[in-house]
Amino acid sequence: MPSASRSRPRERRVASPRRQPVGVPTAALDVPPEPAADCPLCARLVDLRRRSAAAEPAWFNGAVPSFGAADARLLIVGLAPGLKGANRTGRPFTGDYAGELLYATLLEFGFATGNYGAAPDDGLALRDCMISNAVRCVPPENKPTPDEIRTCRPFLVARMAALPRLAAILALGRVAHEQALAALGTRASGHPFAHGARHDLRPGLALYDSFHCSRYNTNTGRLTTPMFRAVFASIRRDLGPS
Numbered sequence: 001m002p003s004a005s006r007s008r009p010r011e012r013r014v015a016s017p018r019r020q021p022v023g024v025p026t027a028a029l030d031v032p033p034e035p036a037a038d039c040p041l042c043a044r045l046v047d048l049r050r051r052s053a054a055a056e057p058a059w060f061n062g063a064v065p066s067f068g069a070a071d072a073r074l075l076i077v078g079l080a081p082g083l084k085g086a087n088r089t090g091r092p093f094t095g096d097y098a099g100e101l102l103y104a105t106l107l108e109f110g111f112a113t114g115n116y117g118a119a120p121d122d123g124l125a126l127r128d129c130m131i132s133n134a135v136r137c138v139p140p141e142n143k144p145t146p147d148e149i150r151t152c153r154p155f156l157v158a159r160m161a162a163l164p165r166l167a168a169i170l171a172l173g174r175v176a177h178e179q180a181l182a183a184l185g186t187r188a189s190g191h192p193f194a195h196g197a198r199h200d201l202r203p204g205l206a207l208y209d210s211f212h213c214s215r216y217n218t219n220t221g222r223l224t225t226p227m228f229r230a231v232f233a234s235i236r237r238d239l240g241p242s
Contacts, residue, residue: 031158035136037062042148045137052087052138060090063137066159067092068130073167073239074111075160076102077176079212080135080144087138091120092131097215101228102131102172109232110242128242132159134179149179156183167204168235173212180207195223196231198238208235 039062040046053061064081078098081087085096093099095118103116103124111129116122135144135152144152156179160166171177177193184201191199191207199207210231211223218224 031154033155033159033162034065035063035152035155037065039063039137041151042137044145045135045139045148048138048140049087052083056088059088061087062090064090064092064133065136066130066132067094068126069128070130070163071165072126072128072130072163073165073242074129074170074235075163075166075168076129076131076170076172077156077180078131078133078172079175080133080142081138082142083138086133089118089120092133094118094120097218098213101213101218101225105228105232108229109236111232111236128239130159130163132156134176144175149175153179153183156180160184168206168208168239170208170210170231170235172210176212177207177209195227196234198234206238 035041037060038049049061052059064086078092081092082096082098085099086092086094089095093102099116099118103112106112106126106129107114107116110127112124112126114122114124116124134156135148136155137152139145139148160169160183169180171180171193174193177191178188181188181191181201184205186201191201193209195209195211197209199209201207208231210228211217213223213228216222
């Protein structure tokens with residue numbers, strides 16, 4: 001994969017002391033929070049990245065890094081990069097419809113500043129918030145396999161461990177919900193996914209659920225803008241001002 005095709009987003013994770021937040025396994029300290037852009041761990045995803053790079057060499061075409069504030073209290077976990085969204089731009093939820101709703105809502109509730117322009121150089125910055133994905137590379141048909149989800153899990157564990165003030169996790173969809181619980185070593189059976197639900201996992205750490213803000217979910221009415229806003233209103237109320 002040509003290295004020239006991969007330009008990193010402007011806002012990057014800032015190195016910080018890796019203090020252990022509540023409820024995050026210490027094993028996370030042995031794994032970096034972000035995989036290499038050319039991560040070789042999942043053959044099927046590597047193959048798709050290579051084919052994408054051959055067709056669109058100017059795209060990012062790599063494992064998409066988390067985006068946001070290193071001291072964030074809120075971590076948002078999506079499913080995986082979209083082929084023409086984050087896989088193209090190199091920033092989570094940037095360049096496809098899901099990002100339009102997500103970033104507009106983050107701006108409304110004070111978790112972002114600037115303007116969302118659907119590009120990594122649009123000047124948008126996250127405030128007290130970070131966005132990551134359950135799987136960091138684009139999967140075929142937007143459907144990662146169980147093995148790919150498990151293989152990528154240590155990076156989410158490490159990502160959580162690198163957020164010393166982590167107090168809230170928002171899972172966008174069932175896969176993100178289950179990945180977040182597994183990363184925390186918490187049994188999913190005790191915390192079933194439900195839109196609008198809050199799960200108190202540990203003192204000082206809560207998991208919130210929302211349907212994914214995909215075009216399909218919004219077009220079918222499974223997720224409406226008021227429903228999505230209500231989840232963020234609950235998080236903002238519980239966290240207080242940034």
